[in-house]
Amino acid sequence: MKLYDLEASGNCYKVRLFAALANIELEKVPVDFLNGAHKQPPLSDMNPLGQLPVLEDGAQVFRDSQAILVYLAGAYGGLAWWPAHPQGQAEIVQWLSFAANEVQHSLCAARLVQKFGYDLDQSAALAKAPAVLALLDAHLQRHDWLALGRPTIADCAVYPYVVLSPEGGVELEPYSHVARWMKRMEELPGFLPKP
Amino acid sequence: MKLYDLEASGNCYKVRLFAALANIELEKVPVDFLNGAHKQPPLSDMNPLGQLPVLEDGAQVFRDSQAILVYLAGAYGGLAWWPAHPQGQAEIVQWLSFAANEVQHSLCAARLVQKFGYDLDQSAALAKAPAVLALLDAHLQRHDWLALGRPTIADCAVYPYVVLSPEGGVELEPYSHVARWMKRMEELPGFLPKP
Numbered sequence: 001m002k003l004y005d006l007e008a009s010g011n012c013y014k015v016r017l018f019a020a021l022a023n024i025e026l027e028k029v030p031v032d033f034l035n036g037a038h039k040q041p042p043l044s045d046m047n048p049l050g051q052l053p054v055l056e057d058g059a060q061v062f063r064d065s066q067a068i069l070v071y072l073a074g075a076y077g078g079l080a081w082w083p084a085h086p087q088g089q090a091e092i093v094q095w096l097s098f099a100a101n102e103v104q105h106s107l108c109a110a111r112l113v114q115k116f117g118y119d120l121d122q123s124a125a126l127a128k129a130p131a132v133l134a135l136l137d138a139h140l141q142r143h144d145w146l147a148l149g150r151p152t153i154a155d156c157a158v159y160p161y162v163v164l165s166p167e168g169g170v171e172l173e174p175y176s177h178v179a180r181w182m183k184r185m186e187e188l189p190g191f192l193p194k195p
Numbered sequence: 196m197k198l199y200d201l202e203a204s205g206n207c208y209k210v211r212l213f214a215a216l217a218n219i220e221l222e223k224v225p226v227d228f229l230n231g232a233h234k235q236p237p238l239s240d241m242n243p244l245g246q247l248p249v250l251e252d253g254a255q256v257f258r259d260s261q262a263i264l265v266y267l268a269g270a271y272g273g274l275a276w277w278p279a280h281p282q283g284q285a286e287i288v289q290w291l292s293f294a295a296n297e298v299q300h301s302l303c304a305a306r307l308v309q310k311f312g313y314d315l316d317q318s319a320a321l322a323k324a325p326a327v328l329a330l331l332d333a334h335l336q337r338h339d340w341l342a343l344g345r346p347t348i349a350d351c352a353v354y355p356y357v358v359l360s361p362e363g364g365v366e367l368e369p370y371s372h373v374a375r376w377m378k379r380m381e382e383l384p385g386f387l388p389k390p
Contacts, residue, residue, distance in 0.1 A: 048330055049297070060282055067288040074281025084279065086269025087255055093291065094261040100292040101299055104245070121316060135243055 002027045004043060004054040008116075008195050009033075010108060010160040011065040012053040015098075018069055018156040020192035022077040066096040069153040081153050089186050091147040093156035099161075106132045107161040110168030129170045133178060136162070140177035144184060151188060163194050196221055199238060199249040201228045202390050203310075205303055205355040206260040207248040209294075213351040214265055215387035217272040261291040264348040276348050286342040290349035294356075300358040301327045305363030326367045328373060331357070335372035339379060346383060354380050358389050 002017075003026045005012045019026045021171040031037050031052055040048040047054045047063035054061065055068045057075075063070050073082035083089060109125035112118035137159070139146065163182055166172060172179065185191065198214075198221045214221045226232050228246055234245040235381040241257035242249045249256065250263045252270075257263050268277035278279045280286060301323035307313035307322065331353070334341065358377055361367060367374065380386065 019228045022317040027220075050331060062285050062289065064289045064292045066292045067285045069282050070288045071285035074284055080209065082281075086277075088258050088265050089269055089284075090262045093288075094257065094259045096292070097259045097261045097295040098244075098353035104296055105300065121319065124316065138243060 001025070001058075002029050004029050004031050004038075004046070004052060004056070006031055006033045006038075006052045009052055009195075010111070010164050011051070012158055013160040013164075013195055014065040015055065015072070015193075017160060017192050018077070018081070018153060021151070021156065021188055021190045022073065022081060023190060024072055024076045028086060029098050053190045055105075064100075066157055067095070069157055071154050077153075080150065083148065088148055092154045096157050099157035102132050103127070103158060103161050103186075104129040107165040107168060107170055111161070111164055112168075114168045117143050120155055126169060129165065130174055133162070133165075133170070133172070133175045134166050135176045136181075137175040139179045142183070151185070155181075160194065181186060196226050196253075197251040198222065199226050199233075199241070199247060199251070201233075203228055204247055204253055204390075205306070205359050206246070208355040208359075208387075208390055209260040209351055210248050210250065210267070212262050212275070212355060212387050213272070213348060215247075215268060216351065216385045217268065217276055217277045218268055218385060219271045244257070256355050259295075261295055261352055264291070264351055268348050272348075276344065278343065283343055287347055287349045290341045294352035297323070297327050297330075298353060298356050302360040302363060302365055305365055306356070306359055307363075309363045321364060324360065324363075327359075328357070328365070328367070329369045331376075332370040332372045334359050335376045337378070344381070350376075350380060355389065 003015055005028045029041065035044060038052050043054060044050055046061045049063060053065055053068060054063055062071050070082060106128035108123050109120050110122060110129060113120050114121040145151055146158060162178060198210055200223045226238065232238060233247050241256045244258060248260055249258055265277060293319055301320050301335060304315050304320035305317060305324060308315050308317040340346055341353060341371060342366050357373060
């Protein structure tokens with residue numbers, strides 16, 4: 001099973017982190033991102049959005065880090081990470097959407113500008129970040145994990161851009177419950193540190 | 196089962212559309228959005244993001260239109276709309292992320308500015324729209340439906356902001372495969388037209 005990968009990408013790190021925690025073996029295929037290999041065939045045929053990561057498992061190809069987490073957990077990770085019942089799946093999907101929307105357009109976007117020089121609206125991204133972190137902090141004040149009272153792919157989808165957010169100029173100090181959740185993540189067996 | 200609803204919202208329409216197609220009965224509770232009822236208790240306790248829709252099914256409460264689709268389909272809609280196997284779920288989640296990220300920040304954002312006067316970057320939203328629609332059009336040139344070769348919650352998550360996009364100043368005429376897919380959606384038994 002191949003992960004088309006960029007080491008510095010938080011979206012790729014979501015998948016590498018989950019695979020490490022769930023003890024799933026992935027062959028990492030580094031992609032020549034600087035030369036735009038992700039926007040050219042064969043990768044642009046595998047993911048027309050021209051984004052990483054891409055997962056290839058035999059004839060199956062998946063784009064989007066959230067979808068890849070669902071696939072890996074469902075096919076190889078076991079029900080602890082992604083349950084079979086709709087309440088549990090929906091509770092997790094709430095956080096997958098939060099990762100794809102709110103986190104992506106705040107913590108991730110700020111880092112893309114500051115660290116990689118992307119042409120995105122940095123001030124808009126930074127303006128959104130405190131609300132995103134405050135919401136997480138309030139949730140984690142009452143819960144040890146994002147969903148189901150245990151580590152799931154929801155945590156793997158959200159943790160990467162939180163722990164990487166200082167690289168985008170976002171301060172994590174005010175969010176003590178987020179800090180304790182990050183520490184719980186980092187103490188999980190098999191945990192893979194940020195790139 | 197109660198849907199806290201705003202008639203004009205495309206995200207609420209995703210849920211109403213799917214419930215109509217899958218013949219799921221929802222009690223619609225109109226929310227006084229103009230007076231900010233979604234940002235005050237009890238709704239802000241049910242969804243700290245202060246967004247609609249919110250679904251309440253007995254003691255279960257879900258935010259996020261994508262998560263609500265997963266819940267409704269899994270609990271009441273049957274496997275045709277949301278299968279049990281991880282390949283099918285991941286194929287659909289690719290499009291749920293596309294709805295939460297790419298569609299939300301292009302077609303939806305442009306409409307929020309033009310129709311409702313939201314303080315968002317309209318030119319950035321309009322600049323992203325053609326790539327989003329071209330990607331959909333290319334996919335729908337080779338597929339009748341977004342995932343699994345049949346109507347699923349993926350179509351219900353993406354169709355609303357596509358059909359509503361002219362209200363944001365986005366032209367749909369260039370995308371003939373998108374137009375044919377919209378027609379297929381509109382011919383499904385139980386189809387609910389846009390607000």
